[in-house]
Amino acid sequence: MTVGVIGAGISGLATTHELRERGVDVETFEATDRPGGVVQTRHVDGHVLECGPQRLRGSPLIESWIDEFDLRDQRFEGHDDQPLFVLRDGHLRVAPLSLRAAVTTDLISWRGKARILAEPLTGPARPDESVADFFARSFGPEAARTLFSPLYTGLYGASADDMLVRHSVGKALDRHGIDRSILLAVARKLLDGVDVPPIVSFEDGLGVLPEAIADRYADSIRFETPVEAVEPTDEGYDIVTPEGTRAVSDVVVTTAAPTAGDVLEPVDASLAETLSGMTYNPLAVVHLESNYGREGHGCQVLDGEGYETLGMTWNASMLDREDVFTAYLGGSRSPEILDRSDDDIAALAAREFESITGFSARPLSVRRWDPGMPAYDEGWNAYEGIDLPDGIHVCATFAERAGIPGRLRDAERTAEAIAE
Ligand SMILES: Cc1cc2nc3c(=O)[nH]c(=O)nc-3n(C[C@H](O)[C@H](O)[C@H](O)COP(=O)(O)OP(=O)(O)OC[C@H]3O[C@@H](n4cnc5c(N)ncnc54)[C@H](O)[C@@H]3O)c2cc1C
CATH class of the missing domain: 1.10.3110.10 (protoporphyrinogen ix oxidase, domain 3)
Known part of the structure; x- marks a missing residue:
């Protein structure tokens, strides 16, 4: 029994780990040349920049993965006691996330x-x-x-x-x-008495987690090998890639829904059509360098404030990442922003940062995510209650929770079901 896993983002890597732990033979196919998918860290001018998730919560689940992959000496905690702001009527106002803030906020x-x-x-x-x-x-x-x-x-x-x-x-x-x-x-x-797990990250960024998983299972993962199609056979499925065809008993799909639809077309045309109708919100993530010193986790920018920026993470304050700020643009508010060049998007983000905070900013990097995050809109209705063909499994954000803890649990459930 060999299981073919499509995608080596955190879902595919975690599924690979969970299957190997259960003694199942796995071959994982990744279209790009690196592990992690949306979990990506860049290093620019000495800064650690997160292109996807900015931080994790150190829940028992996350801590167990940190120990499993020997990352404890890289782990550090961020500041939990800082406000989150909302830009309303041109001013950053404290979001009432505590009783005290609920009384005092002018939001x-x-x-x-x-x-x-x-x-x-x-x-x-x-x-x-x-x-x-x-x-x-x-x-x-x-x-x-x-x-x-x-x-x-x-x-x-x-x-x-x-x-x-x-x-x-x-x-x-x-x-x-x-x-x-x-x-x-x-x-x-x-x-x-709620016990909120601490904010955690790694000195070299969150990318070290997928890299550590990929290192351990290097013999199972094929990079730069996009899956073009999954074709049914008498014994299971053929996974078709530009490198050739691999026969497997089961397939785990971890990609975005439209890609899943494309590759599963030969297996089930109606399922493929449903998957293709599930839309995503594209995002541009822009990293900025600024000496804006305000304490806080970041801000949300309300629709109607006149900005393309949807929100920001203040990595400088939350994670002591010196002078680093992460701005998010696009989404369903202005998906067409991704038609612009990287330079245009970077300049826009820097201009808007200055207008919002009063401090100048220098762009460091632009990362586009297209598809970005699942829209979870009415396009999802047709997927509800769908029966997957035997041997086809889904461990993906379109079917379950998008957050990293949800991905890790989904991988465990998927592997458990296959191993049984
Ligand atoms: C900007 C941003 C911020 C986020 N912040 C947080 C956060 O703070 N906390 C949190 O918990 N979550 C956060 N998330 C969500 C979380 O990061 C993602 O939902 C999660 O990482 C998705 O992992 P995945 O493996 O399911 O998908 P992906 O990371 O998309 O991985 C899919 C993989 O499949 C590969 N692939 C695609 N097509 C093919 C093909 N044909 N053949 C082979 N491989 C293919 C891709 O290259 C990719 O590597 C954030 C997401 C974004 C975009």
């Missing part, structure tokens, strides 16, 4: 704050409403527009009007066992 009016407290009286999430409608119904239109929608959808560069509850917030609420009031569930957690 939301007193009326808006009072309306948030009425949330337990509103009904539970409805699967078919948009994330924007759900937050507005639950917390009132002002808090939804200025806080809940931007903070939630900011993770995906998505529009809260398009994102459906059933494919996003609804799943998160299910996972946390919240079937009615979010506010009461949070209050209960606060009373019980």
